[in-house]
Amino acid sequence: MPQIRNFSIIAHIDHGKSTLADRMIQLTGLVESRNFRDQILDNMDIERERGITIKSQAVNLPYVNSKGEEFELNLIDTPGHVDFSYEVSRALASCEGVLLLIDASQGVEAQTVANLFAAMEHDLTIIPVINKIDLPSADIDQVREQIEVDLALDSDMAILCSAKEGTGIEEVLEAITAYIPPPEGNVDQPLSALIFDAHYDPFRGTIVSLRVFAGRVRPGDTIRLMSTGATHKVEETGIFRLGREPRDALSAGEVGYIIAGIKTVSDTKIGDTITQDADPSPSPLPGFREVKPVVFSSVYPVTSEDYQGLTEALEKYKLNDAALVFQKDSSAALGLGFRCGFLGLLHLEIVQERLEREFGQSLIMTVPTVEYHFTLTNGETLSVDNPLYYPDPATIEKAMEPFIKTSIFIPERYVGVVMDLCLERRGVNSRFSYPTPGRIEIQFDMPLAEVIYDFYDRLKTVTQGYGSFDYDLLDYRKNDLVKLDILVNGERVDALSQIVHRDRARSRALNACERLKEEIPRHLFKIPIQGAIGGTIVARSTISPFRKDVTAKCYGGDITRKRKLLEKQKKGKKRMKMIGSVAIPQSAFVAVFKADNK
């Protein structure tokens, strides 16, 4: 029997996680080089393009170490973004150890630290790996020092590698077998298995990724999902190699999948415990919670005829993304649509992009917002995640908004600009620490609403790419919140309304007016754009009309050229949303929430 090791790789974005995984897969001979492609675990186009992992993924690597002992190494690849921190925590809960990957030239970053803490919470063995040692700018000594001082880990343990060049990979695999403890767990106890992910397969239904902690599961068993009590009959159990590889059973300590006639991934909950219906485990595994969306936005089809198509696309998409929640919504400006909840802004962007790319939808998304809490004068409390339902200001006793704790890592020289940025975004209660000479960690309490727009982009800009950022939800705090409306040609466009802090309302409004002025094409008439709080106009801009738009010549009999141009313009116009008599392009709705880009 091969020994088992369950591990994950954690790293700050771009530190080379996918490349290291690729190399390990290659070295263990799981895939022949000629069939190999980069980022082999990132199946989705969008993952490859953005260089991030969105879904957790497991792969079972057969490996014989230098002593000739046989192993099965289960690599659980985790998403690399704070939006998916709960998924990451469930993946980590399925492991006994992690490789903490650090870029030799970038050093320790915000997510390195956040990831380390997450691994420590799960009491995992941590093996520091210094990657990209082939880079001319690699500073191994500096990184070793950071590992000692900043992470309080033993830097002698650190393994040097270059995943890109393929050096040091053998050492990494050896370290996994040597340092990461084998899984514990009793096969004779009742089944207790942790769901760390689920994928949808159009032929087989939901493929549940799990880690078995106790007992055993076999085809034919009737299993029970402990959070819902739902039962299913297991059709297949197996492990992940390059594809699925059926096995007779999955036993305590093992990582693999089950197929059990579960229709959609939403019928499973990440973090839930699977047990035998006949002989249940007395208690579920710890750490389960319902994933709650924190960012909300409405999605509308560009033309109302596409509503049915959007409905179907969302339902299909949802099969594979349990984190997305949506319900019917309607807007005076945009017609029928859906109110959606996301794990964060990246999640939102991913959903939008995949709906457009994989399902061919043309979407309009409204300004993302967080969930606000209002206490009314009559004592009632109200949760509002849609500006449409902002209560009558006269009845508001108290308005609360969610705060986060941000932690930002930067080289010292950027302290000034980052402080300015955070203060501008209503950051309070700043703390500093100096993990290593020349580097600073700044912590702020900040409204989540200020971060979901473009904070990360701005941070990257002001720090020339050197800043890194991570956050945790903190609490709800009282603030002076108002609803900002945008009027186009005198008509309020409800889809452009946002709830903002009073102090920020004017600058947001100005920004929205300017951005809309850039995005909305000129018309035959003048179009005023206004930002208003209640009845007060706080900002305005004007789109001037065409003064002249005609070409002198229709070239001889070549009418075709003229018509083709018109057809193209007509098509473009069809993709715009008519608000009264103004055609607003899709991009305008996006531009408004990508505000403050200057």
Added chain:
Amino acid sequence: MNPYQKNGLYIHVPFCRTKCPYCGFYSIASTSLISRWLEALKKEVVYYKDRFEYFDSLYLGGGTPTLLSTRDLEKIMQHLFAHFDFVPNTEFTIEANPGDLTSDKADGLKAMGFNRVNLGVQSFNPQELLFLGRSHTGEEAESALKTLRASGFENVGIDLIYGLDGQSLKGWINTLNRTLTFQPEHISCYQLTFEKQTPFWNMRKKGMITPIGEKEERSFFLTTSRFLEEKGYIHYEISNFAREKIYYSHHNYKYWYHVPYLGLGPSAHSFQNKTRWWNFRSIRRYCEALEEHKAPVEGHEDLTNNQMRLESIALGLRTRDGFAIKETDLESQSGDILSRLQISGFLTIKKDRIVPTRKGFLVADHLPLCFQ
């Protein structure tokens, strides 16, 4: 709407003495291929001789048709008369370059059947002529006009270009005033446009020429329209003015109202039975095809009803006659927009037609987008 419902015939003469840097029409600055082209053209005439009945307009354009010798022009005309039928009172137009019009030439044109000459004057201002790369002077243009009248041409059109870098409105009015001294039956006032693959296009890209701003364009356009209408001309199409209705360009009307037309010569377009086709934009390929007894057609398209409608609307909105209301579905989407466009002064309704105003002409490229 259009009294000239018979077919139109266009012949493209793809030769010029020199290439004007703003012009996007196909021609080459060489005369060496004229005889080969002439032979090919004759073959093309024969190829189409039974496919088009009765023409009521002929337009010899280019290029520079007057670059051809009187003899060559005669040959073309004789060949056309031999194979095509022209109704009485057919409009026979030739485009002429002022520098080419000697009295002999003008007499010759008259004798071979032309009854309308369109003269490429462009400007009377020496600097502007130089900028436009024209090989003639303002004086030559004036003398060409006198020659035409002396040869008995009673239907003369003048082409002008405005909106040049540095041109003042006052200077432009001067040009118009000088034009009016000849009381031309027809005046085309083209605003300078930048066509792809012309030297001007590249010069603009490099910043060597600055196009006039939209405000100036607007005032040039409106001033031209008001000025010429005050002088009794009818602004019957975006860029075209006629002293009387009978002097509207019969030939151009075919393009604008889906009347069939046959275009011969390289790059020429034709239209018949909802099909449009176009010839190779290369003298060599054009000649080779005909020499191999093939049609020199590079491409064609069959227009759907929707495309026909879109063209009717778009082209109609460029003329004073507008388009028939039945072309658009007022009930559904355009009804509200129509009244708005009327109130804003872009359109009026005349009987069963939607007609652009002068202000509507100004935005004629945008207006068709307002209709379904």
